[in-house]
Amino acid sequence: MEVVVEAFEPALLPSRIQMAFTLASHVLLVPLGVALPSLTLLMEGIGLARKDSVALKIARRWSVVMAVQFAVGAVTGTILSFEFGILWPRMMGRFGSAFGLGFAIEGWAFFLEAIFIGIYLYGWNRLRPRTHFLVGLVLPPAGLVGAFGVLASNAWMNTPAGVTIVEGKVTDVDVMAALFTRALGYEFWHFVIAIYLTAGFVVASVYAVAWLRGRRDHYQRLAFAVPFTVAAVLTPVQLLVGDLAARAMAEDQPPKFAAMEITWQTRD
Structure with a gap:
């Protein structure tokens, strides 16, 4: 066994570096990829409710960016899915039945989103405005x-649950317990708020630059105000959720929390 461990030891650090690089590249695309559809629909809803052609024009332009983000994110996401099996084959082989369902759910949601993004983009000026908006709600x-x-x-990888391990092998999986682990609650809400907050500020910053250059017509004001308001409202919420998440992580995974805080030497 020691010989096998030593044989794979040189590959451990490069695997971690490659995984970290791919994750860092992918996560840059996630905020706009997940949150921009909501901002686009919010803008379209404003346009329909107020009969504002400018708002509808903004929504249509954002929908193009949304589609591009989705396509690029799909590429990096596909690379990540392969890396799990290529870089960490033993982990996937042993515990894939425990946490693999989450990836299956993500794959199903990806194809659903891909289908409706296509319909949404194609539907501009082809579907009735209300129908087009309802299609986008998916x-x-x-x-x-x-x-x-x-x-x-x-x-699950942070706080494993819902499995029975006998002689190092997973013999029984409680699907619901494996999906809804202790860490999921604070991870999910912290992440969701973060992507909407980030997307709001990123989109607003584009039009903030236009403001600084003297372009302050209705188009620029509306395109800035909507995403900025969303981000501003979520900022104090994220402070509270982030604090709760940090406290939970300090309890569940002290070494990881210490690494996040750059605390190399700890004490009880």
Whole structure:
């Protein structure tokens, strides 16, 4: 056994580095990929309710960015799915039956979102405005379900539950317990609020630059105000949720929390 461990030891650090790089690249796309559909629908709803052609114009432009983000995110997400099996084959082989369901849920949500993004984009000026808006309502829940699946798998790796291990092998899996582990609650809400907050500020920043350059017409004001309001409202909420998440992590995973705080030497 020692020989096998030593044989794989040189590959451990490169595998971690590659996984970290791919995750860091992918997560940059996630806020707009998941939250932008909600912002787009909010803007479209404002346009329909107020009969505001400018709001509808903004929503249509955002929908194009939404589709591009989804496509690029799909590429990096696919790479990640392969890396789990290639870089960590033993972990997936032993525990895949425990936390693999989360990835299956994410895959289902991905295809659902892909279908309705296509319909939503194609439906501009082809579907009745109300019908087009109703079609788009599928997108935010699909994105959140996909995020739930990924976070459920991640939460299981942080706080494993719902499995029976006999002689190092998983012999029984309680699906619900494996999905809804202790870490899922604070991970999910912290992440969801973070992506909406980040997307709101990123989108608003584009139009803030236009404001600084003197472009302050109705288009620029509305395109700035909606995402900025969403982000501003969520900011104090995230402070509270983040504090709860940090406290829970300090209790569940003290070494990880110490690493996050750059505390190399700890004491009881």
